[in-house]
């Protein structure tokens with residue numbers, strides 16, 4: 772589903788953010804990406820979204836070599852990868868329903884389908900009946916649920932979650948993890964970058980640790996393994 776073959780990324784300032792990275796992630800896996808600050812986690816994620824171009828090596832996403840992908844094709848790549856961020860990134864002037872519907876409108880889905888699908892995804896994330904409220908009327912955990920709903924509404928095969936629990940208390944974080952686990956069990960490949968030790972240690976999933984741009988660990992059932 773995702774493969775990095777000898778991938779290096781050197782930024783213009785000379786920083787080697789990824790240094791000969793080889794990683795293969797199969798369809799349906801749940802993978803944690805951990806590592807100290809500056810280890811290359813964000814660069815790794817941005818590479819999959821083609822927000823950064825690699826310096827050398829090849830990146831495959833859903834059977835496409837995206838290192839060769841024409842800029843014109845990038846929107847199609849992004850449809851295959853839902854993304855959730857620590858800070859939710861919802862549109863403040865749109866309701867919950869409109870935030871999610873917007874993700875369907877921009878790919879040309881007709882309103883009849885949107886009206887049917889949005890309530891279904893709201894039910895999946897446990898927000899039934901919240902379609903008409905605005906993001907600032909919701910708790911952090913609820914906003915993150917909206918952001919997951921928006922990321923999943925077009926049913927991408929891959930979901931990237933970049934520190935999705937970073938702004939949430941432990942109890943709310945676990946509610947979010949339950950939703951991600953449900954989505955994963957339905958077949959979506961999930962990649963989650965995190966600094967949350969408890970979650971990584973309890974979930975017992977594959978853990979890839981990046982350090983200074985290198986894969987320092989890659990364990991089928993791994994642990995967080997840092998003191999921060």
Ligand SMILES: Nc1ncnc2c1ncn2[C@@H]1O[C@H](COP(=O)(O)OP(=O)(O)OP(=O)(O)O)[C@@H](O)[C@H]1O
Pocket residue numbers: 782783784786787788806807808809810811812813814815
């Ligand atoms: N646009 C950029 N230009 C130059 N250097 C960059 C750029 N983005 C990141 N870097 C550098 O590349 C290295 C890896 O950064 P990256 O953001 O990928 O790490 P990270 O593991 O995501 O860190 P954090 O946990 O703090 O988010 C760091 O040394 C960083 O300073």
